[in-house]
Amino acid sequence: MTTVSEAGKTAHGAADHRKGPRRRGDALHTAIFEATLTELTAVGYAELKMEHVANRARASKGSLYRRWASRAELVADAVHHTIPSCAERPDTGSVREDLLSCLRGFATLLNGPSGEAIRGLMADTIRNPDLMDVVRARFIDPGVNLFLDVLRRGAARGEVRTTALTPRIASLGPDLLREYFLVHRPPIPDRALVEMVDEVIIPLIRA
Amino acid sequence: MTTVSEAGKTAHGAADHRKGPRRRGDALHTAIFEATLTELTAVGYAELKMEHVANRARASKGSLYRRWASRAELVADAVHHTIPSCAERPDTGSVREDLLSCLRGFATLLNGPSGEAIRGLMADTIRNPDLMDVVRARFIDPGVNLFLDVLRRGAARGEVRTTALTPRIASLGPDLLREYFLVHRPPIPDRALVEMVDEVIIPLIRA
DNA sequence: CGGGTAGAGAACTTGACGTTTCTTATGGCA
DNA sequence: TGCCATAAGAAACGTCAAGTTCTCTACCCG
Secondary structure (H helix, E strand, O other): OOOOOOOOOOOOOOOOOOOOOOOOHHHHHHHHHHHHHHHHHHHOOOOOHHHHHHOOOOHHHHHHHHOOOOOHHHHHHHHHHHOOOOOOOOOOOOOOHHHHHHHHHHHHHHHHHHHHHHHHHOOOOOOOOHHHHHHHHHHHHHHHHHHHHHHHHHHOOEOOHHHHOOOOOOOOHHHHHHHHHOOOOOOOOOHHHHHHHHHHHHHEEEO | OOOOOOOOOOOOOOOOOOOOOOOHHHHHHHHHHHHHHHHHHHHHHOOOOOHHHHHHHOHHHHHHHHOOOOOOOOOOHHHHHHHHOOOOOOOOOOOOHHHHHHHHHHHHHHOHHHHHHHHHHHOOOOOOOOHHHHHHHHHHHHHHHHHHHHHHHHHOOOOOOOOOOOOOHHHHHHHHHHHHHHHHHHHHHHHHHHHHEEEHHHHHHHH
């Protein structure tokens, strides 16, 4: 069930769908999501064409546009559904390890297709500033909350000064990571993460 | 000499150039730069069309493409020429004031047409990753050097611990500012700058 | 002053978006 | 079970701007 199409793909990932059954509702929705992610992985956001997604999903462009107003909305929805729940809170007993663990998790995401998507969504932000709010709500804020939790647990252990529990400081990790991601080409080297933690965050939060 | 065209503009900024003299070389180059910046200010990067720039500059698309391979290169060149030299180093005698002054200068730039351009260039980065290097070299690294100078002068006065004179810490200001810029819609509130300085940079560099 | 270079301008090609139209399959409901 | 409104598939279409190519002509240099 990992791949959608069975055979007869064309150069652009189109499937031969002269005889497939016709789906509706959730089944179609899901198929389009899968096709979107496959295309995203295969050709990246910049080269992701609505028609190719439609073909790969054995659907029509009309079905796509009936559900999403634009490529950005489709991709944002599709990627959001695949992101592992941020419930996986690291808890190693050491703030430094927890922070690094969070950053490494984010970096892994950003180094993959989700990163491609986020980079593309941020790019589309020029034409559609409302997208910023979507990106922040779906892909940024959850990360900040995760960091805030880590800091709070560190404060409970006495590792973190309580005055460091501000949004500004909690978002430093995600901010610096995203900054690095946007300004350099992938992948993000682990070295950069360690530097962020050891040179910036740890000195700032130390009790 | 501020504006290029004299009269008879159309809705898209095209000039009536049935009878204008024909320029070459630098004169044309300059006229295209001015037209690019005017268009950038008028309609923004997303809506900046090569044909409109050509019309406004009383030039042909051919002349544009003979000089620049793409819209991104044209805009990068044009904006780079207008950015005030980073020689204006603030030196108030206080690191905090110097840092704030730098950040305010950058924020003012980002809040204007240059910001529009940088946002657009970063967006085009998806299709042309080489652009990242151009953007970093022209619009990012100079800022980091400016900050490094400020920190060095602060260290000479004893305000800054010398171990804080690292690229990672010097780029914190520009990084956080750019991050804010990319993730929020303009303008950048002064409040955000003060927070960056007082909650992050100052506590980190204090001797 | 004459010829090569470069610019103006318009036509053209291409590629994708987003829409529309027509046909047909599907699933709910009587 | 059979009807029918709804939604799907497919293809064609209109639009728009990128980038190229063509012709004609102005400018500069020798």
